[in-house]
Amino acid sequence: MSQSFDGIKEKLKRSHENVLNLQAEVNRFFEESRYPVLPQDDVKALLEAIKYHSQRDIPLRFSVLAGEIAHHLRSCLDHIVWQFSTDAYRRDHFKRIEFPILETRPPDKDSVKRHEGKIKGITNPDVLRAIEALQPYNSANPVESALLVIHNMDITDKHRELVLCLSTGAVEVPHEVVGRVVAKLRPSYQQGIMDGAFEAELQREIENHAKIVATISFANFRGREFEAIIPAMMELNNEVVRIVAHFDRFLPR
Numbered sequence: 001m002s003q004s005f006d007g008i009k010e011k012l013k014r015s016h017e018n019v020l021n022l023q024a025e026v027n028r029f030f031e032e033s034r035y036p037v038l039p040q041d042d043v044k045a046l047l048e049a050i051k052y053h054s055q056r057d058i059p060l061r062f063s064v065l066a067g068e069i070a071h072h073l074r075s076c077l078d079h080i081v082w083q084f085s086t087d088a089y090r091r092d093h094f095k096r097i098e099f100p101i102l103e104t105r106p107p108d109k110d111s112v113k114r115h116e117g118k119i120k121g122i123t124n125p126d127v128l129r130a131i132e133a134l135q136p137y138n139s140a141n142p143v144e145s146a147l148l149v150i151h152n153m154d155i156t157d158k159h160r161e162l163v164l165c166l167s168t169g170a171v172e173v174p175h176e177v178v179g180r181v182v183a184k185l186r187p188s189y190q191q192g193i194m195d196g197a198f199e200a201e202l203q204r205e206i207e208n209h210a211k212i213v214a215t216i217s218f219a220n221f222r223g224r225e226f227e228a229i230i231p232a233m234m235e236l237n238n239e240v241v242r243i244v245a246h247f248d249r250f251l252p253r
Contacts, residue, residue: 003251008079008244015072015237022065023230026216029059037213053214058164062216062229066164067157069233073240074154077101077147080247081119081131089121097121101151102135103142127250134243143223146239164229165219 030036034052039045077099082090085097098118106112122128132138136145156162221227 003083005080005083005244005248005251008076008083011072011076011079012237012241012244015069015076015240018065018069018072019230019233019237022062022069022233025059025065026062026230029062029216030214033214035214049214053166056166058166058216060161063161063164066162066229066233067153069237070150070153070157070162073150073236074099076240076244077150080244081122084124084127084247084250085119085121086123093117093121100131100135101147102137103145103148105137124250127247130247130250141223146222146236147243149222150236150240163219164216165226166214166216 033056035049038049078097081099082097090097096117100115100118102115106115119128119131122131134147136142136148139145142148153162215226215228216230217226217228218232219226221232
């Protein structure tokens, strides 16, 4: 049985590229608008900008690209189960092999049988325990599970486009602002004498450099309202990267 995560890692690279491509297109969507940045010091102008953006049509392409990202991530999870399944199970039951993602525990014997059929070809007990530990039903609030979000997005994308909306009021802080604050206060941090200095300095920098922007968002994401699409998809991508790295430890060396 040949085991390698090379294909999975290529899928993750492609998923990351798709997030960056989507980000570029979303940025261009707003940069080419009448209000690329929302006015902050003029209430009347701010309300006009919000009305302007609320009436714009979101390109359907954004939903399609988000769906492609979700599909790549779901596929990575399924490939994990495939890699740990025996050759015989791959040959005889290749259509059953899938990474199970369940919001609730299987309620009856038939459900348990369907669940077990997806992973029956796996003989490594550590892998089976890891899959069980990741199940959303083990969480106090399954709706927050990144795996459940990916699973539901992939199912939705098979039948219709993902639902996106325009939201306003997100605060955008340049990465270099945070980096500058961290570099400035690192000596104090290393000496353990921060005393809230980081928070205070960061707050000053935010007030000086932050800007209010309109965003393309999911209306609901992991139980959160109006989550901007780019950080949301990057969050899912990073979670799958972490999961793949966890299972990679169980591959024979």
